[in-house]
Amino acid sequence: MMVQMRSLFDEPAKAPAILTFEEAQRQAQTCTKCRLHQSRTHVVFGEGSTRSPVIFIGEGPGEVEDATGRPFVGPAGQKLTEILESVGIARESVYICNMVKCRPPGNRVPQKDEIEACWPYLEAQIKHIKPKIIVALGNVPAQFFLKTTEGITTLRGRFFPWRDGIEIYCMFHPSYLLRNPSREPGSPKYLTWQDIKKLKERLDGLL
Ligand code: URA
Numbered sequence: 001m002m003v004q005m006r007s008l009f010d011e012p013a014k015a016p017a018i019l020t021f022e023e024a025q026r027q028a029q030t031c032t033k034c035r036l037h038q039s040r041t042h043v044v045f046g047e048g049s050t051r052s053p054v055i056f057i058g059e060g061p062g063e064v065e066d067a068t069g070r071p072f073v074g075p076a077g078q079k080l081t082e083i084l085e086s087v088g089i090a091r092e093s094v095y096i097c098n099m100v101k102c103r104p105p106g107n108r109v110p111q112k113d114e115i116e117a118c119w120p121y122l123e124a125q126i127k128h129i130k131p132k133i134i135v136a137l138g139n140v141p142a143q144f145f146l147k148t149t150e151g152i153t154t155l156r157g158r159f160f161p162w163r164d165g166i167e168i169y170c171m172f173h174p175s176y177l178l179r180n181p182s183r184e185p186g187s188p189k190y191l192t193w194q195d196i197k198k199l200k201e202r203l204d205g206l207l
Contacts, residue, residue, distance in 0.1 A: 024124035028101050034117040036102035042069035046097025046125055053132040053206055055095045058173065059140040060110045066103035071096045079174035083192060087200040095129055099141050109140060132206055134166055138173030157195045171195045
């Protein structure tokens with residue numbers, strides 16, 4: 001009798017299945033895939049409308065977000081809400097989340113391996129929401145999605161095709177505006193006002 005021997009290498013490498021939104025939400029709550037879980041108080045998965053054509057993505061939760069389990073509710077979050085409202089976008093009408101779901105200690109920038117460990121959750125959010133536009137807030141999400149080392153100053157205010165018909169739109173992180181309060185032409189605040197108006201026009205054009 002012929003015995004069919006299968007080598008380990010016969011099996012095509014399968015990409016891990018993409019989690020459903022609900023699976024991602026559930027698994028993230030008890031996730032220990034990276035060191036950030038050790039110091040977290042709450043997992044900050046994301047919030048807002050899952051029917052939104054746009055997702056705003058920040059770096060990672062800060063102190064208030066870690067304490068409450070909600071994204072962008074501290075000072076940077078208040079600034080983001082203000083920016084959205086300045087063009088008539090209600091915060092609840094869009095989806096808001098972060099590259100990593102647990103707070104990096106001392107608000108440091110999330111590291112590459114932490115972002116990679118958390119990617120399945122963000123990927124599930126994107127697959128479920130199917131946005132037309134992802135707004136990358138600051139260098140961390142902008143450089144991750146665009147696979148570039150260009151800085152946010154060069155990337156901001158521009159739409160870049162990504163995948164599945166989704167465009168990446170880069171803006172300054174709201175905490176950068178808190179550190180640079182000038183409204184002079186050319187200032188981060190002034191440029192962000194231009195950028196949010198441009199985004200609003202694009203969103204209006206989608207309807
Ligand atoms: N900064 C971020 O990048 N995300 C938050 O949720 C809060 C502050």
